[in-house]
Amino acid sequence: MKESNRSLDSARDDREPVNLLASVSDVSTESEFFSPVPDGYKKGKTRYCFVLGTVMSGLGKGIFSSCLAKLMQDKGLKVTPIKLEGYLNIDSGTLNPFRHGEVFVLDDGMECDMDLGTYERMLNQNLSRANFATSGQIFSSILHKERHGDYLGRDVQMIPHVTGEVKLKLRQLATETDADMVFVEIGGTVGDLENAYYIEAMRELAYEEGPNSCCFVALTYILEPKTLGEQKSKAAQLGIKQLMQCGVQPDIIACRAANPISEKVRQKISVYSNVPLKRVFNMPDSASIYMIPAMLRDGGLDFEVARLLKIEDRINLRHERKAWIRWCDFTDKIDAANREITIGITGKYTSVRDSYASIINALEHAGVALGCQVYIKFIETTSVTDENVAEHLANIDGIIVPGGFGTRGAEGKRACIKYARENNLPYLGLCFGFQMAVIEFARNVCGLTEANSTEIEPDCPEPVIDILPEQKKIESLGGNMRLGGRDIELKPKTLAWELFGKADSVRMRFRHRYEVDPRYIEQLETAGMVFSGKAPNQPIMQILEIPSHPYFCGTQAHPCLTSRPLRPQPMFVGLVAAAMQKHYPQEKLPDCVKAARKVCNRND
Ligand code: GLN
Numbered sequence: 001m002k003e004s005n006r007s008l009d010s011a012r013d014d015r016e017p018v019n020l021l022a023s024v025s026d027v028s029t030e031s032e033f034f035s036p037v038p039d040g041y042k043k044g045k046t047r048y049c050f051v052l053g054t055v056m057s058g059l060g061k062g063i064f065s066s067c068l069a070k071l072m073q074d075k076g077l078k079v080t081p082i083k084l085e086g087y088l089n090i091d092s093g094t095l096n097p098f099r100h101g102e103v104f105v106l107d108d109g110m111e112c113d114m115d116l117g118t119y120e121r122m123l124n125q126n127l128s129r130a131n132f133a134t135s136g137q138i139f140s141s142i143l144h145k146e147r148h149g150d151y152l153g154r155d156v157q158m159i160p161h162v163t164g165e166v167k168l169k170l171r172q173l174a175t176e177t178d179a180d181m182v183f184v185e186i187g188g189t190v191g192d193l194e195n196a197y198y199i200e201a202m203r204e205l206a207y208e209e210g211p212n213s214c215c216f217v218a219l220t221y222i223l224e225p226k227t228l229g230e231q232k233s234k235a236a237q238l239g240i241k242q243l244m245q246c247g248v249q250p251d252i253i254a255c256r257a258a259n260p261i262s263e264k265v266r267q268k269i270s271v272y273s274n275v276p277l278k279r280v281f282n283m284p285d286s287a288s289i290y291m292i293p294a295m296l297r298d299g300g301l302d303f304e305v306a307r308l309l310k311i312e313d314r315i316n317l318r319h320e321r322k323a324w325i326r327w328c329d330f331t332d333k334i335d336a337a338n339r340e341i342t343i344g345i346t347g348k349y350t351s352v353r354d355s356y357a358s359i360i361n362a363l364e365h366a367g368v369a370l371g372c373q374v375y376i377k378f379i380e381t382t383s384v385t386d387e388n389v390a391e392h393l394a395n396i397d398g399i400i401v402p403g404g405f406g407t408r409g410a411e412g413k414r415a416c417i418k419y420a421r422e423n424n425l426p427y428l429g430l431c432f433g434f435q436m437a438v439i440e441f442a443r444n445v446c447g448l449t450e451a452n453s454t455e456i457e458p459d460c461p462e463p464v465i466d467i468l469p470e471q472k473k474i475e476s477l478g479g480n481m482r483l484g485g486r487d488i489e490l491k492p493k494t495l496a497w498e499l500f501g502k503a504d505s506v507r508m509r510f511r512h513r514y515e516v517d518p519r520y521i522e523q524l525e526t527a528g529m530v531f532s533g534k535a536p537n538q539p540i541m542q543i544l545e546i547p548s549h550p551y552f553c554g555t556q557a558h559p560c561l562t563s564r565p566l567r568p569q570p571m572f573v574g575l576v577a578a579a580m581q582k583h584y585p586q587e588k589l590p591d592c593v594k595a596a597r598k599v600c601n602r603n604d
Pocket residue numbers: 402403404405406430431432433455511512513514515
């Protein structure tokens with residue numbers, strides 16, 4: 001009998017410790033157990049923390065999970081997160097940011113949920129496609145295996161095959177990263193049909209891994225209806241009950257609420273859920289998500305998790321002390337800002353802040369570093385024209401035209417850029433905003449009055465922005481843009497080169513199909529636009545600037561995706577510094593380059 005079958009047999013014998021695991025390449029048809037594990041998996045090495053939401057979506061599971069992961073990382077533990085999404089899309093690239101929040105792009109080109117951005121920022125760590133799964137990926141893999149004949153004549157079922165695939169994914173992540181802790185965030189709300197099989201997979205995994213290997217955290221919401229003026233916990237109780245009906249006993253409950261929850265409510269939650277009072281935590285709304293780690297730490301959540309998972313012996317308190325001091329240096333500055341500026345962000349998704357989450361975060365990082373509160377004004381550009389643009393941009397100290405697709409509002413964005421260029425208003429163009437800056441400059445400075453992008457006007461006579469040659473042959477729309485991290489070669493003695501600390505090159509993340517048509521580069525440069533960042537060995541323009549302007553920059557990349565609280569992004573720092581100089585002309589504030597050199601500790 002093979003080794004793995006012996007362990008499966010022993011699993012059916014109550015006297016033996018549970019060991020249901022078989023290696024991926026060694027799954028038996030004889031058994032009802034189907035829990036393939038990747039080669040090299042060390043059972044017991046990695047602990048799992050599952051974060052689920054009850055009552056409603058939008059509780060901030062990703063924020064909670066990333067903050068808790070950060071506290072454990074501070075203790076010297078190796079942590080890695082994974083988000084499990086219920087929807088059937090293979091990635092988030094085809095989702096509308098208006099409905100689902102921004103599409104976050106990882107260095108390896110994965111287009112994923114915005115929560116991955118929260119994890120990267122909190123953990124100051126690059127993630128990969130292994131950190132993100134959707135039902136689409138899970139089922140696609142299963143169907144592929146089924147056609148390949150991997151299920152050995154069995155009927156392929158939700159349990160054990162689909163749940164087995166989920167568990168495999170988690171264990172693969174644990175094996176690849178050699179993590180002490182994997183944080184598993186389950187998208188949606190307990191009770192959704194979509195994520196029920198994820199919860200079942202977690203239940204199975206916890207059973208297979210054994211006691212003290214997994215910890216279930218349920219986020220819930222305490223209502224406080226204005227008409228009653230008191231906190232109500234019934235919805236929370238029912239939500240937790242629903243989780244228990246799935247066979248999952250939560251270990252920890254985090255209560256989200258507008259205000260701190262009362263002792264009475266905590267007691268009720270504890271009684272109804274079998275969770276000791278000391279593990280029912282308060283998590284009221286917070287002005288900045290960066291204050292949440294301290295909130296969780298003050299409540300003792302981190303050590304409670306460490307105790308539950310019996311990993312106290314892996315904790316390095318010296319490491320924690322140092323990491324915490326560094327973090328507090330950052331958070332102390334959040335409240336200490338003594339200047340204020342307003343940055344305008346144009347765009348069509350203006351009603352949803354989540355659509356621009358990374359940009360808002362990048363501005364906050366830069367603002368905190370420079371001691372300045374950055375207010376944001378969203379500008380819907382569909383009604384902006386050259387005639388009324390000054391009104392729309394009144395009292396604004398700087399402007400960002402962010403990424404975008406299609407034609408809607410494009411002329412309004414162009415009008416904003418023209419105004420910024422002509423009126424010395426600090427400007428940062430991101431991807432589409434870079435392309436629109438080229439179009440505006442070509443039209444109004446180079447005299448190419450019919451300049452446009454073929455994305456906006458397919459037959460335009462002066463296609464200064466055109467589809468990338470590699471994109472011409474692609475017909476479908478999913479996951480095939482020019483995606484992910486790429487190096488950018490910087491031109492010495494330019495603003496970009498100065499901002500990035502005179503580095504030869506920097507790495508940023510991309511997500512686009514169109515580029516500056518190389519035939520127009522010379523004409524644009526002769527007229528005063530400088531392309532200060534280019535793709536190595538390819539004529540793809542990646543950063544532009546206008547040296548005669550106090551701060552006019554654009555990039556084909558999305559620098560907001562790599563801005564971190566402890567590592568603000570130089571192009572955003574430059575924008576905020578330039579906007580501060582504009583807002584406070586009497587004060588001798590450092591210029592954008594000096595500011596960037598002072599607060600940016602790395603070249604990216
Ligand atoms: N629509 C433009 C392109 O595909 C810009 C993309 C973006 O802003 N992410 O090139």
